Amino acid sequence: MIQLNRNYTLPEREDDIIPIKVIGIGGAGSNVLDRVVLDGMDQADLIAANTDVQSLASSVAAAKVQLGRSITHGLGTGGDPELGFTSACESGDEIRAALSDARLIFICAGLGGGTGSGAGPVIAQSAREMGALVIVFATMPFSFEGKRRAAQAQEALGRFHQLADAVVCFENDRMGDMVAPKAGIHQAFAVADMTISQSLRSIVNLIQRPGILRIGFDDLLAALRGGGGRCLFGYGESDSDNRAHEALAQALKNPLMDRGRMLGEASRVLVQVAGGPAMTLSEVEILMRELNKHISEHTQLLFGTAVDGRMGARLSVTLISSLACETDERPVQNFVPVESFAPPPADPIVPAPEPEIAVVQEAEPEIEPAAAAPVVEREQVLQVEPTPSIQSLVPGDQVTESEMVEAEPEPAPEKTPPRIIPPKKKPVVAQKAGPEQISPKSESVVGKPKQEKSVAAKQEVLQFEPLTRGRFEKSEPTIVEGQDLDVPTFLRKNVRVK
Amino acid sequence: MGNNDLMVGLEIGTSKICVVVGESRPDGTTKILGVGQAPSRGVRKGEIVDFETAMKCVHEAVVDAEQKSDVMIRSVYVGVAGAHIQSFNNRGCVVLPDDRDEIDEEDIEDVKISAREVSIPAQNAFLHSIIQHYHVDGQDGILNPIGMLGQKLEADFHIIHGVRTRIQNTIRCVKELPLEVEDVVFTALASAQVILTQQQKNLGALVIDMGGGTTDYILYVDGAVRQSGAVGVGGDHITNDISMGLRIPMARAEKLKIEEGSVILGNCLPGETVVLKDDSGFAGKEIERETLNTIIHLRVRETFELLKRTLDEESFINYVGEGIFITGGCSLLQGIDHLAEEIFEIPARVARAQTMSGLTSAFQNPQLSTAIGLIKYAQAVQADRPQRRGLTRIFSRFIPGMR
Ligand SMILES: Nc1nc2c(ncn2[C@@H]2O[C@H](COP(=O)(O)OP(=O)(O)OP(=O)(O)O)[C@@H](O)[C@H]2O)c(=O)[nH]1
Ligand SMILES: Nc1ncnc2c1ncn2[C@@H]1O[C@H](COP(=O)(O)OP(=O)(O)OP(=O)(O)O)[C@@H](O)[C@H]1O
Ligand SMILES: [Mg+2]
Ligand SMILES: [Mg+2]
Secondary structure: OOOOOOOOOOOOOHHHOOOEEEEEEHHHHHHHHHHHHHHOOOOOEEEEEEOOHHHHHHOOOOEEEEOOHHHHOOOOOOOOHHHHHHHHHHOHHHHHHHHOOOOEEEEEEEEOEOHHHHHHHHHHHHHHHOOOEEEEEEEEOOHHHOHHHHHHHHHHHHHHHHHOOEEEEEEHHHHHOOOOOOOOHHHHHHHHHHHHHHHHHHHHHHHHOOEEEOOOHHHHHHHHOOOOOOEEEEEEEEOOOOHHHHHHHHHHHOHHHHHHHHHHHOOEEEEEEEEOOOOOHHHHHHHHHHHHOOOOOOOEEEEEEEEOHHHOOOEEEEEEEEOOOOOOOOOOHHHOOOOOOOOOOOOOOOOOOOOOOOHHHHOOOOOOOOOHHHHHHHHHHHHOOOOOOOEEEOOOOOHHHOOOOOOOOOOOOOOOOOOOOOOOOOOOOOOOOOHHHOOOOHHHHHHHHHHHHHHHHHHHHHHHOOOOOHHHOOOOOOEEOOEEOOOOHHHHOOOOOO | OOOOOEEEEEEEOOOEEEEEEEEEOOOOOEEEEEEEEEEOOOEEOOEEOOHHHHHHHHHHHHHHHHHHHOOOOOEEEEEEOOOOOEEEEEEEEEEOOOOOOEOOHHHHHHHHHHHOOOOOOOOEEEEEEEEEEEEEOOEEEEOOOOOOEOOEEEEEEEEEEEEHHHHHHHHHHHHOOOOEEEEEEEHHHHHHHHHOOHHHHHHOEEEEEEOOOOEEEEEEEOOEEEEEEEEOOOHHHHHHHHHHHHOOOHHHHHHHHHHHOEOOOOOOOOOOEEEOOOOOOOOOOEEEHHHHHHHHHHHHHHHHHHHHHHHHOOOHHHHOOOOEEEEOHHHHOEOHHHHHHHHHOOOEEEOOOOOOEOOOHHHOOHHHHHHHHHHHHHHHHHHHOOOOOHHHHHHHHHOOOOO
């Protein structure tokens, strides 16, 4: 049995961070971003894009793009996707500037209105063209919002499916089930915002949290792609004695999981378990064994764990899947990124497996970010073909027997479902990129960490700088004696609360 | 109709809508027949921002009140709030014609009109002109000059006004239900009716109604209103601060504030924590008590200090003998009276509607002060003007050029 070294602490290396951007489009998209900020997100850059300046002004996102300045003149589109489309086209340069340097771009939009539905696909296309991986989080309007909105949303969804690497679609009607029947639409939206925020954060964590087993983008996409099917999502957290069991039970309880029933129908389920340094493999084992009861034997489990000092005594489980739809393929080729990125048709980026994933080996956090070599190494790995840094487990497999995959760079797994790896005896480090592998790109690659550091610094500012109007978005700001009283007092008085 | 002795108060608050049904008794007292409530949506900082939604909520509360009081509600006295509400004091003056020297009711009307002959912003409308004192030929402190002999009648009024369209919004919301609007009343003025006795008004008192979205205040000296106004800050801000500071959802922040919050600092054991219960399936979190209280304290302190600066612009606060009466939902925050005492340096207490017939203890909640106060206001007004003028009264107020 593998013993996790309990002293394992994570060097919080900034060069470890993959540049991720989240762009919220339209009113709904911007509200989701606000939620994401409230819930805490320091591993991705947030951008709000809208035709409506008022909504833009109240957004908490650090970067903002006004769409169609000369087209809507700062107003919304009034529900006209055509206007949204031309607005996004007009502001193409600004959009591209805002999205630059990201490897993974999340797009959040409420479909049905004009901006999200019209501008969204244009932005998705730009993102793809810039070589980033694009994952869309979209909501479909409530049925009571009317046929026109539903049709507009459907149309936009279709476009997203063509353009994006994966589309995660939440139906507002279903969100409505999550709130009391008497609760209003705002509450349903709030639940939608919260759910999207939670899934987004889980996915970002999945990627950014230095994992014992890291999940590759291809696996992530495989789990998310459901061909317009339903998104299954669950999140649970616990710090009790029986935390593995409880966290999973909670995750399965999420209404978007349909109490776990739907899991049986999913062909791939992505599972991420995160915990503090005290997390043991036997806990993970318990969890996986229980999870196996909820899935069919054909379900492929994509499994990753992450040790995160900030988790303390908590253990969290994230389940993400979408209902099977095997015909779903990668986006049509004409949108495939230009020469700038990794050899198509591979997914442009594959997160490096922690090179020294063998947890025990990296027990000492002595690896300083300053060390140039590991940086190169890591970036190197990123250029390599999708490394199955992830475990694909067939149900019944025991985690203890499982291990990292041997890293033969493989041809694009594009249409190949992640392989099932036979259990082996000992964990093996996924891949070590030797210096001889340094690609011509290494120059720019070496320069990268600095830039990422500055990104991180910006995020830090975001946490303490008053930017949000949150609850007061719809109201006139309370400005008294030159101060915006809607901003928390502790922020304005510079009192650190933690 | 036969419902003339029925009075209904409606507060469209930021966090709840409250409808109080009262009946005036032949002996001059008022009996509360029922209180209807509904959570409020579509209202921010005391103002309606989402008409349809707010209307639904008002409807819900009205239906609730009708069921509980077993009457049919046709018309209401409705509270208005919001930071757009402002006030000032002004003196009106009329000189009686040479052939007459006894002051009559018409002169009183005229002097009131004269007091309003002052420019308020074009988009604003008068809400209240509250008489403070009359002066007849220079003689001060006259309460009722009718029948007195004199040539020059002057009157000091406290004038409350607000943005016309916003007041109209409230009225429209009620009218589309459809209900008739008897009168619109500034919320703090209504609250004061039920919180202060005449004696306390005479001795001087400050009422602070800290609700979900606004903090309204009204100050009495010598039995008359001297200062009043509203700040667009309330319990929502506290909750929002907590939500952001502790990075927890609003609903949790609200719960935490109500169940665990206090404005008093330094009362916790070092490292004392509150554990957020895990009911929604999202993070269960430990929160340091002192941190929570600090966030609350800073917000309430700031709001009180702001009020104090506003009140200090005129010196009436120095004549407040009875001290401060804090009401509205936020008055339930632990220690808020102590903090008010510290900041204003006068005694403060938490206040709620005083016993009224039919008012069970369940309704003795500071959140209901405004709505119950509206009944008291209605009672006073109806006693004052036996013939109903209802709609015309409202209209005359909002037709530009008419006063
Ligand atoms: N999750 C969530 N969904 C929302 C919210 N507000 C609206 N929606 C949904 O998103 C759809 C699009 O609305 P908006 O985002 O406001 O529209 P828009 O994209 O800004 O477009 P225009 O305002 O027409 O220019 C609506 O039909 C709703 O179904 C929100 O706050 N949260
Ligand atoms: N026990 C409590 N402790 C602290 N705060 C409370 C408590 N109970 C209610 N509140 C707060 O009081 C506020 C609501 O008060 P109230 O009902 O007087 O407001 P409202 O009349 O709806 O709003 P407004 O008058 O500002 O438009 C909410 O912010 C709520 O959180
Ligand atoms: Mg919009
Ligand atoms: Mg109130």
